[in-house]
Amino acid sequence: MARTGLVGIKARWAVSALFFCNGLLVGSWAPKLPALMARLGITEQVAGLIVLALGVGSICMMPVFGALVARRGSAHAVRLAAMLATPSLIWISLAPGPWWAAAAVLAFGGLIGAMDVAMNANAVAVERARRRAIMSSCHGFWSLGGLAGAGAGGVAIQALGELTHAVIVTLIVAGILVLAFPLLLRDKPSADHRHEPLRLPRTPLPYLIGVMALASMIPEGAILDWAAVYLQREMGASLALAGWGFAACAGTMAVMRFLGDGIRGRFGAVRTLRASTGIAMAGLALAALAPSPLTAIAGFALAGIGIANMVPIAFSAAGNVPGLAHGVGLSVVTTMGYSGILLAPGTIGFLAERTSFSVIYAGLSLLLLVPLLLSRLARTADFHQGG
Template sequence: MTGTGGVGVRARWAVSALFFANGLVVGSWAPKLPAMMGRLDIDESVAGLLVLALGIGSICLMPVFGALVARRGSAHAVKLAAVLFAPSLIWISLAPTVWAVAGAVLVFGGLIGGMDVAMNANAVAVERARRRAIMSSCHGFWSLGGLGGAGAGGLAIQSLGELTHAVVVTLIVAAILALAFPRLMHDSPSGEQKHQPLRLPRTPLPYLIGVMALTSMIPEGAILDWAAVYLQREMGAPLALAGWGFAACAGTMAVMRFLGDEIRRRHGAVRTLRISTVIAMAGLALAALAPSPGAAIAGFGLAGIGIANMVPIAFSAAGNVPGLAHGVGLSVVTTMGYSGILLAPGTIGFLAERMSFSVIYLGLSLLLLVPLLLSRLARTADFDGGH
């Protein structure tokens, strides 16, 4: 593994570029969904099943790529995932029937998940080599890519058409990969790790960190999918204002992710996680109890400040569990964490038929007591203790 210095800096920017490219494609998928609904003449319930297929594919391939990281190293795994993932939007655009689209989306979701595990593992490898936290800013680059893809995607689809938009995104991603691949950190698993049997970890630590990631990601999914509905239906906000609930959260999350590594270096992973969790709890409680839409939006923005660095810290901690190949630990934690974003929207929709969103967001604030109580487990994310 390369140490600090010029190569370490190049590797740090290379993995950041992969996060940006992944976010760009995932963000470009968001405006593609309504265009696809029009092309295939499908309703919301069928579109909902396509989104579910994406999530199922993601969770299925995460452990496979975790095993590949453990056997061959994260650079090998992330290159394979990225090359297969880059043209995914083209196959989805060309798929002629609902079933063909469902198959393409299932594979697309799987490759998103596979690339996610591998690029997070590569970020952990760079962190280890440089002995500096970079995970939060990597997730910041993902947020930037996501905002860019979602923001420009609708306009591009409208002016260029669905297929041309997919080709343009693919060409941009291909250019990013061509620049990033030669500069990636190449981490080779030790001989001992290579020959370890690939089974689920027997130590409870990765599963507990997974619970921490899961409970940190559920509120993020709840804001992404339901903040606009809450603001419109319960707070009486106009549609133009309702979208600002998630926008406020996404904006503060992106900013805090770029600041997060420095905050973590100064205060340590455990303390940063605790402060972040308390801020997220306060933000969700403010959104739940807000007297006006403006105050609720401010609450979602405050929640974003807190949520921003909780998951990156959990992923760093998972990649550094002592005695465990970091691909295996990461695949457990990413699978558990992302299942929160997959399962939360449907569960919250079911609950919302029986209680107000105000009560739900207050309940989510209390759910964050779980990562607060488990916060000591984040100490493996620090680089000054020779773990």
């Protein structure tokens, strides 16, 4: 029993390391785009299409690796995806022209998305083996990786150059993977699903959970992309102060993700999701109706507290849909959820030209009625101790 517990702890930290690596790669991409634009002399419009390629690559590869998880297990799938994704920043740095850059970014997005599905599936397997939640803190490690990649990336690129930065990130990720791979939980696919043909689930449950994830992720993307614009243009904040809109949200999200597993273990997934949704709705409403920039920032911080654990709970629920291979359900939900972050920014920008960001954030608060009404579906994310 003691050895089983030790293996579970090692597997828990191994999958957390994978989340950190994925976040580090994504965070390192953020400061790389301006350097890529300068090196290739491309316009904002072309850069926008390259960024779109990243999202398209992710959405295309998520179902493929979801099927691979179902057939070969999450450990096999995440090793393959992580090894292929590790050097992908180097290929972007070596791209000699816009078309090559778009192809490299498409591959980068696809491999990051593939790794995302597989590592979430492995986290679900560890949760199932340990009979306790770990998903929220895994996403907390992703946030730490993203913060490290984005925070140090700009400095490293400016001081060392684009290619050297990519090589350093690659070596760091490779070193972490060498330590993490032997400790991964080696889950095995169910014999019922190993030889099934590749097809979309016929039960509506994963799609409903996907709608819940989609509605949960759109507000996060809206704060990431538009909070600073809202604070500066509509609230009259300075550029320095406007940057705190997303920073406040990201900070509270990271803290709450590390606290989220304990909260879910104590109160259950459904009650945690309902409380989180209510807090997120209140935060978005406060930001929308705020009389001053500081009040709006406080609203975004409150929204981050609520948003933090909504998606991890949805992913845990998707990985435990009865009668469905774990990777297939998870790939449906991750694809639907991340499509919100891909599609929402442009839609919100279009609407903002015709209304205002204040109206949009108020509307996003109402959008969260969707996960609130669907919250009972999160019951498959619960783990009952002691049988």
